Amino acid sequence: MLRRGTAAGRIWLLVGMVVAGVLFAGGLAFAASATIVGTGADTFAPTDYNADQGEVSQLQVTGSSHNVTARQNGPDGKALFRSATISGGFTPVTGTQYLPSGDYPFFCTVHPTTMNGTLHVSTNGTPQPRPSVTLSIRGKKIAKALKKGITVALNTSAKIDDVSLVAKLGKATLGRASDLSLAQGQVFETIKLNKAGKSKLRKKSSAKVTVTAEIPFGSPATTKAKLK
Numbered sequence: 001m002l003r004r005g006t007a008a009g010r011i012w013l014l015v016g017m018v019v020a021g022v023l024f025a026g027g028l029a030f031a032a033s034a035t036i037v038g039t040g041a042d043t044f045a046p047t048d049y050n051a052d053q054g055e056v057s058q059l060q061v062t063g064s065s066h067n068v069t070a071r072q073n074g075p076d077g078k079a080l081f082r083s084a085t086i087s088g089g090f091t092p093v094t095g096t097q098y099l100p101s102g103d104y105p106f107f108c109t110v111h112p113t114t115m116n117g118t119l120h121v122s123t124n125g126t127p128q129p130r131p132s133v134t135l136s137i138r139g140k141k142i143a144k145a146l147k148k149g150i151t152v153a154l155n156t157s158a159k160i161d162d163v164s165l166v167a168k169l170g171k172a173t174l175g176r177a178s179d180l181s182l183a184q185g186q187v188f189e190t191i192k193l194n195k196a197g198k199s200k201l202r203k204k205s206s207a208k209v210t211v212t213a214e215i216p217f218g219s220p221a222t223t224k225a226k227l228k
Helices: 007-032 142-148 195-202
Strands: 035-038 047-053 057-061 088-091 103-107 116-125 133-138 150-156 160-169 172-180 185-191 208-214 221-227
Touching: 057 208, 133 195, 133 208, 142 195, 150 172, 150 208, 160 185, 160 195, 172 185, 172 195
Parallel strands: 035 057, 047 116
Antiparallel strands: 057 088, 103 116, 133 150, 150 185, 160 172, 160 208, 208 221
């Protein structure tokens, strides 16, 4: 048996303190993130959940098929936070990490009348910054756009998935690039023109083109350029 005063005893005491600290910190981290439970009775049980700012909440489904969808819309025009629809297990409720403190009602789109709840975000922690993008059109030649598409330079605040780019001439859509995964920093993407877009652009000696980036959970970004 090791005595506390011996060198070996002191080492084991220190190891025990570190392990206990890790477990204690882990417990705090787990408590700060809400796990919303959807049951086989098509209810959320309970209906109120607490989470700290900056935390990604989880949906646990114990029966039936459920999702979590915020009642409010975010800057991208979609639900402020949302999850996939699952029939069992766990899935993240993405978007909760951006929320400031406050109360946020949510529901399940599969069972909207029986499944309603509220996420209470505390004043603890700090919301994560929402993803953002700045963009510019590279290349101002109509001939090049017709042949290869419209190239866009994007500067991103972080890695962002499911980004869409839309190029327009007035109200007409020239082309679209969807489901893009952008690395952090500067990246380049090309929007291929659709058949109608090419037809419209061929008739122009100059064209004012607008490109909009649709960012999940972030505000859209827009840039314009005159092609000749």
